[in-house]
Amino acid sequence: MTGKDKQKLNEKLTLYANAKEYFTDEDGCKQRKLICFTDSLDACFKWLVPKLNSLVLSYRGYDKKYGAVVSIEPGTLEFTFVSNLTESPSLSLCLAIEKLIDSKSK
Numbered sequence: 001m002t003g004k005d006k007q008k009l010n011e012k013l014t015l016y017a018n019a020k021e022y023f024t025d026e027d028g029c030k031q032r033k034l035i036c037f038t039d040s041l042d043a044c045f046k047w048l049v050p051k052l053n054s055l056v057l058s059y060r061g062y063d064k065k066y067g068a069v070v071s072i073e074p075g076t077l078e079f080t081f082v083s084n085l086t087e088s089p090s091l092s093l094c095l096a097i098e099k100l101i102d103s104k105s106k
Helices: 003-017 041-051 089-104
Strands: 022-024 030-032 054-060 065-071 077-082
Touching: 003 041, 003 089, 041 089, 054 089, 065 089
Parallel strands: none
Antiparallel strands: 022 030, 054 065, 065 077
């Protein structure tokens, strides 16, 4: 996943979570901070996990894949595995939540 793809995913998740963290720019204006969910399980657990009905994170050591199973409502499971060794469990969780968001918007 490219940096640009991660940025788009983080933007989508920030809106979904209604995450409101701010910083002050060089002009003294208050700006909404883009939260980097794809690189931080802490951010995921603070903003995204409370919106879930269920969550399972897993790691398969034999092929070094992270996985996530998430549900927003009973009966709406989404499952994803991320296979790149440099990727993280937070990215796997974000991708699974993205699938749920996309399926609800259809």
